[in-house]
Amino acid sequence: GGGDSVVTLLDYGAGNVRSVRNAIRFLGFDIKDVQTSEDIVNAKRLIFPGVGAFAAAMDVLNRNGLAEALCSYIESDQPFLGICLGLQLLFESSEEKGPVKGLGLIPGVVGRFDSSNGCRVPHIGWNALQIKDDSEILDDIGNRHVYFVHSYRAIPVIACLDVRTNDKGDLVVTKGDQYDVREHTKENEVRNLGKPVELAGQYYLDGADEVSFLNITGFRAFPLDDLLMLQILRYTSENVFVPLTVGGGIRDFTDGNGRYYSSLEVASEYFRSGADKISIGSDAVYAAEEFLKTGVKTGKSSLEQISRVYGNQAVVVSIDPRRVYLRNPDDVKFKATRMRNPGPNGEEYAWYQCTVNGGREGRPIGAYELAKAVEELGAGEILLNCIDCDGQGKGFDIDLIQMISDAVSIPVIASSGAGAVEHFSEVFSKTNASAALAAGIFHRKEVPIQSVKEHLLKEGIEVRI
Ligand code: 1PR
Incomplete structure (x- = not known):
C-alpha cells in the first residue's frame, strides 16, 4: 500500500532489479516490496520488472498466489508498469522452453525472433529509437538510444x-x-x-x-x-x-x-x-x-x-x-x-x-x-x-x-x-x-x-x- 510517494515493486527473485530500484529512488519515490499477494491488492502503483525465463517466473507467481492478485490488480485498471518479462507474462503463453501458460490478460503468444534473416538472437545491445508519432514520452532519453534485448542493434x-x-x-x-x-x-x-x-x-x-x-x-x-x-x-x-x-x-x-x-x-x-x-x-x-x-x-x-x-x-x-x-x-x-x-x-x-x-x-x-x-x-x-x-x-x-x-x-x-x-x-x-x-x-x-x-x-x- 502506501501513500503518494510509494511504488510497489514485484521482485520475484530473478534478474537484476537493483537498477529499477535505483531508478525509482532517483525519481524520489519509496519502494514497497511485495511480500504477499495482499501487497499487490493494496498497491497504488505497481512495477513488475522481469528479467529471466518465462516458466521459472510463472512458477513463482503461481506458487505464492501472486498470479491471481496480479490479474485482479491489472483488471481493475490501476497503474502498472510491466518491464520486459514483466509485460510478457501478461500474454496467454510463451514459446520460451514451452509453450508455457501465461497470465492471459493480453491475447497472444510471446514468440521467438526469427534468426533466419541473419539477425542474431537474442539480440542484445544499444539502438536508436525511431518514434513514428509525436509522443513525447521518450523526450528525456537524450538522443533516444536505448538498450535492447531485441531485433536491431547498434555496435557496442x-x-x-x-x-x-x-x-x-x-x-x-x-x-x-x-x-x-x-x-x-x-x-x-x-x-x-x-x-x-x-x-x-x-x-x-x-x-x-x-x-x-x-x-x-x-x-x-x-x-x-x-x-x-x-x-x-x-x-x-x-x-x-x-x-x-x-x-x-x-x-x-x-x-x-x-x-x-x-x-x-x-x-x-x-x-x-x-x-x-x-x-x-x-x-x-x-x-x-x-x-x-x-x-x-x-x-x-x-x-x-x-x-x-x-x-x-x-x-x-x-x-x-x-x-x-x-x-x-x-x-x-x-x-x-x-x-x-x-x-x-x-x-x-x-x-x-x-x-x-x-x-x-x-x-x-x-x-x-x-x-x-x-x-x-x-x-x-x-x-x-x-x-x-x-x-x-x-x-x-x-x-x-x-x-x-x-x-x-x-x-x-x-x-x-x-x-x-x-x-x-x-x-x-x-x-x-x-x-x-x-x-x-x-x-x-x-x-x-x-x-x-x-x-x-x-x-x-x-x-x-
Ligand atoms: O574461468 O569462470 O573463473 O572466469 C575467469 C574470467 O577471467 C574469464 O572470463 C577469463 O577470460 C578472465 N581471465 C582470467 N585470467 C585472466 C588474465 O588476464 N590473467 N582475463 C583473465 C581475461 C581478457 C580480456 C581482456 C581482453 C582485452 N581478460 O577480457 O580484457 O583480452 O584486453 P586488451 O584490450 O588489453 O588486449 P572463470
Whole structure:
C-alpha cells in the first residue's frame, strides 16, 4: 500500500532489479516490496520488472498466489508498469522452453525472433529509437538510444576491467600481456591500473556501452567469500547506467565447512548486487566437453542452470583460446582455420585451444567446438578473447573472430588486441562480431572511448554517441 510517494515493486527473485530500484529512488519515490499477494491488492502503483525465463517466473507467481492478485490488480485498471518479462507474462503463453501458460490478460503468444534473416538472437545491445508519432514520452532519453534485448542493434563498445587482489590485499584493476598480469620487475607485483568503481564510473561517463568486470582469480578463490567484489558491483551499479557484466569463479562450490553452494546461488548474488549478466569461463569449458562426449544435456551445468532461471540473455560465455599452429588442418580433430599471417615456421593453419583457470591449463576442445556447444547449452552471448593477442595492441584476431562469429547465431563480442581506432572498424568490416571489447587502451588512456566511436561513425558503423 502506501501513500503518494510509494511504488510497489514485484521482485520475484530473478534478474537484476537493483537498477529499477535505483531508478525509482532517483525519481524520489519509496519502494514497497511485495511480500504477499495482499501487497499487490493494496498497491497504488505497481512495477513488475522481469528479467529471466518465462516458466521459472510463472512458477513463482503461481506458487505464492501472486498470479491471481496480479490479474485482479491489472483488471481493475490501476497503474502498472510491466518491464520486459514483466509485460510478457501478461500474454496467454510463451514459446520460451514451452509453450508455457501465461497470465492471459493480453491475447497472444510471446514468440521467438526469427534468426533466419541473419539477425542474431537474442539480440542484445544499444539502438536508436525511431518514434513514428509525436509522443513525447521518450523526450528525456537524450538522443533516444536505448538498450535492447531485441531485433536491431547498434555496435557496442565494451570496457573490460580485469580485477584481482594484489599482494597487499587490495582489489585492483589489472591488465596482462597474454594473460600475464605481473610487472617484470624484481618485486614481480600485480600491475595496478586503478580502482574498479572509479574506473567503471569514468568509462560510463566516457561513453562505454557496457562495462564488464572479470574477477580473474575467481577460479581459485570462491566469489561469495569475496565480499569486496560484491560491494564493487553495488557501488558501480549506482552510477553506471549501462549493462554490467561480471564473471570469474561461477561454479558449484563446497566451502571449508562442507556447505555446498550451487553456481546458481553464486550468480544470484551477483545479479542481486547489480549485475545484468554473468560470464562463465572455465566451468563452461568443462560443461561443453561433457556435452560433446555424451551428447546429453544434463541441465546441471552452471550454464544451463543459470540460463534456465535468468534467461539466455543473462549468460555470457567467456572463451580464452590460445593459437596452435598447424601445417595441415587435418592434423587435429578440432576445427582449424587458414591464417591471414602464417605462423613462426610458415604454418598456414591454426586451431584455437580452449584454456581454463586464466589460461593456465589447455583443454582438449577448440574454440569452435566450444562456441557451438555453449550455444546449445543456453549461452546468450560469447565473449571471445585470444590469449596470443591480449594486451599486444596489434589488432583483434580476425581469423578467430570470423570463424566463431560465422559458426554461431548468438552475438559474439570481439576481444583482445585493440590498439587503435582502426582495429575496431576492421573487426566489424571483416567479421560478424556484434560488439568489441577493449581493456588496455582505455586503462592506459591511449585511445578514449569517444574517439573509437567517432571513428566508427565516420566509417559508417552505427554507434551510440
Ligand atoms: O574461468 O569462470 O573463473 O572466469 C575467469 C574470467 O577471467 C574469464 O572470463 C577469463 O577470460 C578472465 N581471465 C582470467 N585470467 C585472466 C588474465 O588476464 N590473467 N582475463 C583473465 C581475461 C581478457 C580480456 C581482456 C581482453 C582485452 N581478460 O577480457 O580484457 O583480452 O584486453 P586488451 O584490450 O588489453 O588486449 P572463470
